[in-house]
Amino acid sequence: MYLEQLEKFTQLEGSGAGFLTQELDLGLTFATMARESLRRGRIRSADRERAEATKAHEAVLKFLPSATLTSEQKTKIERRLSELESQLERLAGLVVLLAGTSPI
Numbered sequence: 001m002y003l004e005q006l007e008k009f010t011q012l013e014g015s016g017a018g019f020l021t022q023e024l025d026l027g028l029t030f031a032t033m034a035r036e037s038l039r040r041g042r043i044r045s046a047d048r049e050r051a052e053a054t055k056a057h058e059a060v061l062k063f064l065p066s067a068t069l070t071s072e073q074k075t076k077i078e079r080r081l082s083e084l085e086s087q088l089e090r091l092a093g094l095v096v097l098l099a100g101t102s103p104i
Helices: 002-011 017-039 043-066 071-099
Strands: none
Touching: 017 043, 017 071, 043 071
16 A cells, blocks of 8 residues: 555655545545444444545654645645644544443
8 A cells, every 4th residue: 555655655746745645634524424433333434434544644743744845835735734634633532431331
């Protein structure tokens, strides 16, 4: 998977900001899906979706240091990365809490 991401990253025109933004969008979408799955009591689905959000987070962390970004791009990406990290932390806690009270 990371090889495919690296190829995408190197093929993008410009700085890689588009790739990083796309991965953050993906991660935040999966985090939202996980939260909704938890609300509906679908622990397994929520855990899988949280894992996908985590993969997107890891991809951003891996490629961010090599990206050439403007100050504005870097600020936006770091803000969204922080948002994703916060959501992942909350989801991890909720999944563990609910997994202990619901059959998986």
